[in-house]
Amino acid sequence: MTTTICFDLDDTVVHYPEPYKNIIRRTVEAHGIEYTDEVRAVSKEAFYTAFEALEPEPYRQSMAAVVEAAGADTDLDALVETLKETEFASTTVPDAARDSLTALATDNQLAIVTNGVRERQVAKLDHHGLTDLFDLFVASYEVGAHKPDSAPFDRVREELPADEYVMVGNEYETDVEGARNAGFVPIHYESGDDGGPDLWDSIDALV
The missing domain is CATH 3.40.50.1000 (HAD superfamily/HAD-like)
Structure with missing residues (x-):
């Protein structure tokens, strides 16, 4: 059979041995963005809104929301890549x-x-x-x-x-x-x- x-x-x-919020924290702090409750909330909301709707690039949408909320002058492509690298390195x-x-x-x-x-x-x-x-x-x-x-x-x-x-x-x-x-x-x-x-x-x- x-x-x-x-x-x-x-x-x-x-x-994922640790909460995903820790991955977000390390990602944004690596680019000089302070990790606040607002940053956490907007990154999560933007991701899941895009994800549930099957919209393209939900991770990018999440990081774009962070950049906007923080008023940061950050390379979005680099931020998205850091998120990917940090996430993968955090998994087992x-x-x-x-x-x-x-x-x-x-x-x-x-x-x-x-x-x-x-x-x-x-x-x-x-x-x-x-x-x-x-x-x-x-x-x-x-x-x-x-x-x-x-x-x-x-x-x-x-x-x-x-x-x-x-x-x-x-x-x-x-x-x-x-x-x-x-x-x-x-x-x-x-x-x-x-x-x-x-x-x-x-x-x-x-x-």
């Missing part, structure tokens, strides 16, 4: 995840199904040297809808025919309910931060 196992990217495969991939993905790729089709901009998300996976483990990469921006909409899951079915589809993700509404509604077998990723075992330590048995 052919199985396609799909994984969410952020906080499932690639982890658990050893258990890397080992499990490598093993699973031997006998299964693997896919990333992520809410995000394709170029940004693929680059994040490239940064950690994991891209070659996956047969398919589906980002919500390229299919015109974010999970839990069925469009990202439908793209997987179109590109990777299989007898069974599994979706592993940390967000219950988007990953678990979205997958279940699309006819995928959902697995809710849990990090083990509460003292229990990390899902990666037992995922081979689950699938």
